[in-house]
Amino acid sequence: MIKIHVKLINYLAAALFVCGLGMPISLAAEHNTSDNTNHNTSHNKSHEQDFAQSHNHHSGLQAHVHGEAELTLVLERQQLHINLAAPAESLLGFEHQAHSQREKNIVKQVVTHLSTLDHVIKFKANTCQLTEQHIDTNSVMPITPTQKQTDRAEHAEHAEITASYEFACQRPKQLTSISLELFTHFKRLTKIHTIWLTEHQQGRQVLTPSSRVLSLR
Template sequence: MNKAWQGFRGLAVCLTALHLSTTAQATEAAHVHGLMHLDIAVERQLLTLQLESPLDSLLGFERRPRTPAERQAADALLKQMGDAMALFKPDAAAQCVLAKVSIESAALQSKATAKESGQEGEHADLDASYEFNCAHPEQLTAIDIGLFDAFKRLQKIEVQVAGTQGQSKHTLQRPDKRVKLAR
């Protein structure tokens, strides 16, 4: 084997190890109470927001509801998460219209569904995605986030943005509410 190939092979092994270690660290750090992850993507006229949060940050517990009061709180959470226009306000000039909402949480599914999916456990998350169609995406420069107002236990939102002007990363903490999409 020639030296150039050995060097390339060594670099490939190092890059693979780095990727695996950062993936493992991200997986371990992914479930932190009070922290939400929010990914925002803008592509042509489509604005997509995807979030992941421990249920504890939104609901105060992260297991299947056990009492009628907890069931009522879980139902209220699902309704609140479905009200995308209260949680996310894109620039008005962009004329964005909500097209689709998807909300998932193993702890809020039926017991049989959670067991079938293998997602029954102690630490439950909520995943949600929102799609908006924007008539004037060139006018979309920021989004006002209403998540802190809606969820008092939420302390920090780690935001990643990918759009026509590149990628950026932000951390929102109370009382921050605005995510700028342009750099």
């Protein structure tokens, strides 16, 4: 199975930018409304450098804010890539190593939710089919003792959970919006900062429990 990580999302975003998407959008700024940018074929070297610096710096969560998460979406021809990254506390209620059986059960429940597509996103129509997914909870419940020792040092202060999905979309032009269902199953989530790119447009939007539909137009 191919594991789709943040680095791959950033690579695809960079590839789309080089093809002429124009100035990239930084995840650093917080926006309450959708901010879409039409296809721009005129770009220069300084823009490319800005893009590279932005994505090198923002490869993970922009700021470790409890109750928030980030979602990146890239649509390239008929391939849709989605990456979710959230502080463990936003999904679990804690961000230390899971020790008790209760904490381990909570982690397993979160994995079940993130592995159930309808608990994460819903398409307006049967537009795309899931082909790959990967849920990473190693920061709170490592798979092996070696990972446990390494992750304990790396995630002593802040733990993250990531989920990556890859879809095959037979009718990508019909993909105009996506509903985020995470708010239904993760009550601690109050905001999801999103950034999306297609071959013709790019945009960003902050989603909330009362406004959970991501518009791709």
